Amino acid sequence: MYEQVASNIRRSYLLIFAFILLIGGLGYLFSESTGYPEILPLALVLAIVSSVGSYYYSDKIVLAMSNARPATKEEHAFLINSVEGLAIAAGIPVPKIYVIDDTAPNAFATGRDPEHAVICVTTGLMQKLSRIELEGVISHEMAHIKGFDIRLMALVAVLAGTVVLISDWLLRSMRFGLIRRNRNRGLGGNPFMLVIALIAALLAPLIALLMQLAISRKREFLADAQGALLTRYPEGLASALEKIASDTEPLEVANKATAHMYIYNPLRYYGGWLNNLFSTHPPIEERIRRLRNM
16 A cells, blocks of 8 residues: 555656646647747746646546535535545545536546545446445445545646646647738748647647556456455445446536546447556456455
């Protein structure tokens, strides 16, 4: 566990460094190719602000993207009691608890460390799972919190999304006449650098995908095992995964930026061998098999 925590902390800082390097590189290429030197400092400021903001506020950003709201004792007494009990058993502070109003069963944890953690579940998860199954899912999310997976996953969600947005903005700027206006001003630009800049902007979304894949699929196996040890009942989580995987309800608020955070990939169309190759989740059948062999 200590090795996993240290590894996740190192990878979080490495991710931030790689993000600043990538955005700074894109800014340099576009400033050189278009003759607008102000693009480079603008890109660097944007990268640093995004990194700092993501580190401290990624949980709030992810919750806002997911339309989540705080759980209340009047509506969700059992959920709150379960989280409090399992947090004590795991030896971590009680996380904040949020709910997504959606009939699809799913859940995720986010935050930057156990002192600033959040567990979020859908109303469908509470409606469709038994008490033991729900505790199995919560224990899985507790393992993500205790192992600092949450920081890395939240950073990836925000920074990878930012890379895609900046890449799209740069391409649109060029498309709608940035170069033409530049030439009219007599500033020229480097055609060779322009080709490199275009290739880099087109490849940036792929780099963002690789950032998501930096989160090892093994983290789900580890969280399953550690969660089962917490409840001392692997069958509870195995049965929960079966129900979640067999449910056909789509999770309306799911998107590619946050999909890797959920206990089960909420993008139902995410099928096919190529997509499976780039999936951040291991096969659900293998997770269930391992739990039942414990």
